[in-house]
Amino acid sequence: MRFRTIKQMVEICEQEGLTFGSLMLQEQAKQAGQSEDEQFAIMAKYYEIMKEAVHKGLTEDTTSRSGLVGLDAQRVQKRVTAGDASLGGDAGTAMAYALAVSEVNASMGRIIATPTAGSCGIIPGVFVSSQERFGWDDKHMTTGLFSAGAIGYVIANNSFVSGAEGGCQAEVGSAIGMAAGSLVELRGGTPAQAAHAVGLALKNTLGLICDPVGGLVEIPCIVRNGFGAVTALAAADMAMAGVRSVIPSDEVIQVMLEVGAAMPEKHRETAQGGLAQTPTGKQIMKKLYGKG
Numbered sequence: 001m002r003f004r005t006i007k008q009m010v011e012i013c014e015q016e017g018l019t020f021g022s023l024m025l026q027e028q029a030k031q032a033g034q035s036e037d038e039q040f041a042i043m044a045k046y047y048e049i050m051k052e053a054v055h056k057g058l059t060e061d062t063t064s065r066s067g068l069v070g071l072d073a074q075r076v077q078k079r080v081t082a083g084d085a086s087l088g089g090d091a092g093t094a095m096a097y098a099l100a101v102s103e104v105n106a107s108m109g110r111i112i113a114t115p116t117a118g119s120c121g122i123i124p125g126v127f128v129s130s131q132e133r134f135g136w137d138d139k140h141m142t143t144g145l146f147s148a149g150a151i152g153y154v155i156a157n158n159s160f161v162s163g164a165e166g167g168c169q170a171e172v173g174s175a176i177g178m179a180a181g182s183l184v185e186l187r188g189g190t191p192a193q194a195a196h197a198v199g200l201a202l203k204n205t206l207g208l209i210c211d212p213v214g215g216l217v218e219i220p221c222i223v224r225n226g227f228g229a230v231t232a233l234a235a236a237d238m239a240m241a242g243v244r245s246v247i248p249s250d251e252v253i254q255v256m257l258e259v260g261a262a263m264p265e266k267h268r269e270t271a272q273g274g275l276a277q278t279p280t281g282k283q284i285m286k287k288l289y290g291k292g
Contacts, residue, residue, distance in 0.1 A: 001027045006154055006195045006249045013191040020185055020194055021147035028146070043149075044142045046112045050101065050124035053111050057100025064106040066288060069218045073100035076226070090133055091230050098125025098229035102222040115152045115161040118168075118210075118217045119175035121225035123148055126179040126232050130186065140186065147182035151198055158250070159257040163210030164269040166260025172224045173205035173256065177249075179232035180239070189240050199245025201235035202252045207259050209267035211274025213281045214288045220275055 002023075003009045009020055016023075029036045056062070058077055063070030073096050079085050080092035087095065098121035105111045111120040123145075131141050152161065152174060160166030161174045180201040184194040205228075213219040239245075245252065266273030275281055 001031070001153065003027075003150075004154065004157060006151070006198060006253075009150060009154070010191045010195050018191075019143070019147060020150045020181065020191060021143040021145075024146040024150035024153070025143070028149070040142060043145050044138060047127070047138060047142050047145055049110060049112050050114075051128055053101040053104045053109065053120075054097045054124055054128045056109055057102075057104045058096070062100070062103035062107045062109070064103075064216075064218055065108065066214065066216055066218065068214070068216070068284065069106055069222055070103055072222070073097070073103055087230065090129065091233055093132070094125045094129040094229040094233055095226040096125075097129050098122050099222060099226040101125065102225040106216070106218045106222060114148065115156065115174055115178070116163070116171045118163055118212075118221050119171040119225060119228070121222070122172065122175040122228040122232060123179045123182075125225070125229035126183055127186075129229075130183060134187075136186065144182045144186045147185045147194070148178040151178045151181045151194075154250075155253055155256075159253045160260050162269075166256060167208055167263050167268050168210040168221075168224060169202075169205045169208040169256055170260055171210065172221075172228045173202055173208060175225075176205060176228045176232045176235070177201040179229070180235035183232060183236040184239050187236070187240065189236075193239045195249050196243065196245045197235045197239035199247060199249035199252045200238055200243065201232060202249065202256060203245065203247065204231055204235070206252070206255060207263075209263065209274050210269040211267060211276045212269060212271055213276045214285050215271040215276075216288075219284075 077096040085092035102121035114123040160170035163171045177198040180197040181194040
């Protein structure tokens with residue numbers, strides 16, 4: 001890739017009149033040895049799977065095999081549709097859609113890991129709800145996925161996207177940053193605004209631990225996807241309103257690396273700390289595996 005940092009991406013895009021998405025499409029095609037059309041077609045299929053997961057989560061039984069989670073997306077969507085959501089329709093829908101995809105994952109359905117299975121609901125939640133609101137076509141959304149991929153590429157190569165390495169800040173946090181930055185571009189924002197959205201989003205999740213109850217990507221992972229979608233919308237709105245991430249996004253990514261490396265092992269996807277070791281968490285563990 002011609003870039004390794006968000007700053008380099010912004011500079012290239014400003015010099016060449018590109019977006020993060022179009023830049024990533026060019027670079028990905030070169031790396032894969034394929035045409036841009038071929039790479040675009042692959043990404044378009046990924047977006048179809050995302051939309052299918054949203055629909056499935058809202059219309060089918062998503063109870064997980066553990067029985068711990070399922071159908072919360074439908075509960076939230078019902079409240080949003082009834083006009084009772086405090087968030088309002090747009091943010092409430094994004095939250096419901098993010099929950100839907102995460103519940104499909106927990107019930108062994110097909111999802112796209114963006115960037116991981118544990119954070120798979122955030123980008124679809126933001127993208128599909130925004131597409132419905134603004135009437136964008138799938139081609140526009142697919143370009144947005146390349147933008148999200150570019151941001152994820154930078155984060156993965158300079159910090160973490162794995163909860164086992166850097167805590168939930170690395171999974172959910174990265175997904176929020178990817179969704180926020182790409183949403184800015186989808187809405188016509190500048191590369192600089194997209195960069196600020198990434199920084200604003202990532203700052204809000206620094207230090208978030210990975211503490212899955214029973215070692216399953218269910219509690220608290222799924223609800224964090226719902227909250228994450230709302231945070232991504234907020235970060236995108238802030239950036240497009242002119243709010244700056246005073247600490248540049250690349251520096252925030254470095255802090256994520258520092259914090260993740262310093263995080264105790266028990267708070268990095270081991271189920272040995274945090275919510276997993278609460279009295280209720282231990283009871284669930286005993287029920288699932290016969291041990292506390």
